[in-house]
Amino acid sequence: MKCTVCRGPAVIDVRRHNANFCAEHFAKHCREQVGRAIHQFDMVHPGERVLVAVSGGKDSLALWDILLDLGYHADGFYIGLGIGEYSDESGSYARAFAERRGATLVEADLPGDFGFDVPTGSLAARRAPCSACGLSKRHLFDRAAIDGGYDVVATGHNLDDEAAVLFGNVLRWSTDYLGRQHPVLPEGHGFPRKVKPLVRLGEREMAAYCVIRGIDYIVEECPMAAGNRHLGYKEVLNEVEAQSPGTKNAFYFGFLERASHLFTPEAEAEQLELRPCERCGAPTPNDVCAFCMLVERAARR
Amino acid sequence: MAAVKVTLRNPRREVDIAGPIRVHALVERLDLNRESVLVIRNDELVPGDVELVDDDEVEIRPVISGGST
Numbered sequence: 001m002k003c004t005v006c007r008g009p010a011v012i013d014v015r016r017h018n019a020n021f022c023a024e025h026f027a028k029h030c031r032e033q034v035g036r037a038i039h040q041f042d043m044v045h046p047g048e049r050v051l052v053a054v055s056g057g058k059d060s061l062a063l064w065d066i067l068l069d070l071g072y073h074a075d076g077f078y079i080g081l082g083i084g085e086y087s088d089e090s091g092s093y094a095r096a097f098a099e100r101r102g103a104t105l106v107e108a109d110l111p112g113d114f115g116f117d118v119p120t121g122s123l124a125a126r127r128a129p130c131s132a133c134g135l136s137k138r139h140l141f142d143r144a145a146i147d148g149g150y151d152v153v154a155t156g157h158n159l160d161d162e163a164a165v166l167f168g169n170v171l172r173w174s175t176d177y178l179g180r181q182h183p184v185l186p187e188g189h190g191f192p193r194k195v196k197p198l199v200r201l202g203e204r205e206m207a208a209y210c211v212i213r214g215i216d217y218i219v220e221e222c223p224m225a226a227g228n229r230h231l232g233y234k235e236v237l238n239e240v241e242a243q244s245p246g247t248k249n250a251f252y253f254g255f256l257e258r259a260s261h262l263f264t265p266e267a268e269a270e271q272l273e274l275r276p277c278e279r280c281g282a283p284t285p286n287d288v289c290a291f292c293m294l295v296e297r298a299a300r301r
Numbered sequence: 302m303a304a305v306k307v308t309l310r311n312p313r314r315e316v317d318i319a320g321p322i323r324v325h326a327l328v329e330r331l332d333l334n335r336e337s338v339l340v341i342r343n344d345e346l347v348p349g350d351v352e353l354v355d356d357d358e359v360e361i362r363p364v365i366s367g368g369s370t
Contacts, residue, residue: 001348011346012339020348057366164367207339207364211346221311221366230367238336238365 012208015245023212030209033200034066041183043195048151050074051192053141054097054105056090058210058217059156061097063198065213067154068101074154077144079137080109082117083224090218097215106148108140116298118224124297129224132294139282139291145192152187157196160203163248164233166255179267182260189271190283202248203234303355307331311363320357325349328361337365 001010003022010020014029021029038044050067054060054076067074078094081087091107098105111117116124122132145153162181169177187193198206210217225231240247276282277289284290304317305327318327324340324347340347341360353359 001350010348012348023346058364059366160365161367202336203366204336204339204364207362208346211339211341211344211362214344219310219362221363225367228367231365234365234367235334235337238334241336242334 011212012205014202014205016202016241016249018245026205027209027212030062030201030205031066031069034063034197035070037183037197037200038070038195041195041199043184043193043197044072044152044154048073049149051106051141051145051148051150051153052076053137053153053155054078054094055156056093056218057156058207058215058219059158059161059198059203061093061156061215061217062206062209062213063154063156064097064103065101065215066209067197068103075104075106075148075150077106077108077141077153079140080107080111081133081136082109082111083119083222086218086220086223089220093217106144108144110136110140114295114298116295116301120301121294121298122224124301125294127294128228130228130230133224135290135294139289141194142191142282143280146190150192152193152195154195154197156198156206158198158201158203158206159248159252160234160237161230162196162199163237163252164230166252167233167237168229175263175266176270178260179263179265179270182256182264189274190276190281199252305353305355306358308358308360310360320355321352323349324351324353327353327359331361333361338363 001020003010003025004019005025006022008022011023012026013020044050050072052060052064052074054064064074064076076094076098078091080091094105118129118133122129125132141153166181183196183199185194237248273285274283277284277292278287279292280289282289302317305320305322307316307318318330328335328338339362341362
């Protein structure tokens, strides 16, 4: 197998592009795809400060690495979620990367700062663990960005993540979520801008990028995520992709080009109903935001 | 016993597969989807057309992760 660019020995095939790459040209391909996504969706402007949501996994560390290589002012933000050894290990990968790149890592700790961990919080709120985790992370990312004076929060959602979420939202016709599924959510109504620069790259490409760049990341799956719906959707989509390369890309970008706009009015109407949480000031449709309710319920246990 | 030593993850386990065998065939033999894994030898990616021989040690690393979005 030869590199499509230089005809040297290839180390990976990317079937949806009908291309093979050597290590050097694969890393270049990944940087180019991130650059194209940032440009295509107007994600980050010159001179802006970016806060990268870092989990210690492949996607967020690869994203941070690429943004730094592209010359962006990108700091990392890691949240200790209190998921036993998994959190200890993922935090150590995030810190090791920051040290190696000489980058700034800002940290928060759910148990230390708010008195509960994800397993406790999910039981207290009667939410699925991934729901309590996602709610906490979104709240703390927003807060860290606003408090730290960052212009934009960048997350490591890749093409597989977005295609799987879209698949789930379409299966259930969750029109409110469909209206918010875009690579850029603009700032406003108390939220920082949020961007997903990896939407043009697949999950396999991100893992390969980390191997090629020598980036150590947590390979083990989060123990709380086992059996969740999105993992199942990804498996289904990969079965289709193996038979018909490019399907995930066509599904997601076809939605953005042809259907996304049909659902945005509903999402925009929801934004107009937001007001500051009476406890923390975060935007919420209720008197008290979902995160403050989670903290309160966890404290009662 | 001479064989290709294969380490799988999530959960971590090891299996021996008789060589020689190409990487694509190995992935198929283990009933895995090529879109969902990488094959790594000595910290380097091994493309699908490479033939593995007995005593090669490879890791098959899953690439799917997912949780909250």
